[in-house]
Amino acid sequence: MEARLITLVTDFGLKDPFVGIMKGVILGINANAHIIDLSHGIPPQDLMAGALVLRHSAPFFPRGTIHVSVVDPGVGTKRRPLLVESDGNFFIGPDNGVLSLVLEAKVASQIIHLSNETYHLKPTSVTFHGRDIFAPVAAYLSLGIPPQDLGTRVKGLERLPWPKVIQADGAIQGEVVYIDSFGNLITNIHEHDIMGLQPENLTVSIGSLTTHGLAPNYATSMEGEYIALINSWDLLEISLFKRNACIQSGVKIGDEVYVRKG
Numbered sequence: 001m002e003a004r005l006i007t008l009v010t011d012f013g014l015k016d017p018f019v020g021i022m023k024g025v026i027l028g029i030n031a032n033a034h035i036i037d038l039s040h041g042i043p044p045q046d047l048m049a050g051a052l053v054l055r056h057s058a059p060f061f062p063r064g065t066i067h068v069s070v071v072d073p074g075v076g077t078k079r080r081p082l083l084v085e086s087d088g089n090f091f092i093g094p095d096n097g098v099l100s101l102v103l104e105a106k107v108a109s110q111i112i113h114l115s116n117e118t119y120h121l122k123p124t125s126v127t128f129h130g131r132d133i134f135a136p137v138a139a140y141l142s143l144g145i146p147p148q149d150l151g152t153r154v155k156g157l158e159r160l161p162w163p164k165v166i167q168a169d170g171a172i173q174g175e176v177v178y179i180d181s182f183g184n185l186i187t188n189i190h191e192h193d194i195m196g197l198q199p200e201n202l203t204v205s206i207g208s209l210t211t212h213g214l215a216p217n218y219a220t221s222m223e224g225e226y227i228a229l230i231n232s233w234d235l236l237e238i239s240l241f242k243r244n245a246c247i248q249s250g251v252k253i254g255d256e257v258y259v260r261k262g
Helices: 018-029 047-055 129-142 245-249
Strands: 005-010 034-039 066-070 081-086 089-094 110-113 166-168 171-179 185-190 202-206 209-212 226-230 235-240 256-261
Touching: 005 018, 005 047, 005 129, 018 034, 018 129, 034 047, 047 066, 047 171, 066 129, 081 129, 089 129, 185 245, 185 256, 202 235, 209 226, 235 245, 235 256
Parallel strands: 005 034, 005 066, 066 089
Antiparallel strands: 081 089, 081 110, 166 171, 171 185, 171 256, 185 235, 202 209, 202 256, 226 235
16 A cells, blocks of 8 residues: 655754755655645754654544654764654654654564665755655655665664653642644643642642643633643643743753642
8 A cells, every 4th residue: 555645844944945845846856645744943952842842743643644743953973864654644753853753662563774765866965865865765756666675674773862760758740741733731741740749739739830620621721821731742831821931031952841749
């Protein structure tokens, strides 16, 4: 069965023509390809943001989807361009960790170093592998070219370290790992990390920002009031209803988050 659906995650933004060029390359090889823009708003060179977006998006696509993720601060270096097949789905991108979270707890049936230049554009730029390697490989794969024809099999890929959640002295300590376009502060604290605590008696704090209890949804708070809730990624999130929690609080990626009783 040919895999024709191709998703794109990049940090290219929409001001420049890079995303459109990648689509042009794909459609020039397979005019019947269906391309889905997952996100082109990943903060520049933010591998964790790219990995999180891919991890929490890929499960909602049909088997056989080709996911292309280009967040690539090491473009042009010795880092490998990869294709990973897992559970009948395909993940294409640089070997820098951006593919690792979506493959957590999954078995890769094959990992291909995209070394067969037959399926690359020529000349191949040292600064735009999204155009010259990843887009054409995705297009040829969507036409039914076998993954093993695209390069050589390798073992393993680079992994992003997921920040550990620490439990000590009656508190749970995590950190902010992602800030979405609404300014919501998304942490590495999973719903199961706080399952043993009573939601109504929790205090969540980041610096001078403190909230009490877990809200069932955004609309239970007053405008301008901070709330904590479990979001659609099953992660603890701090939000400012109808406002931007990031701008208002000054909190940034990596800031520590504490969850305590009472």
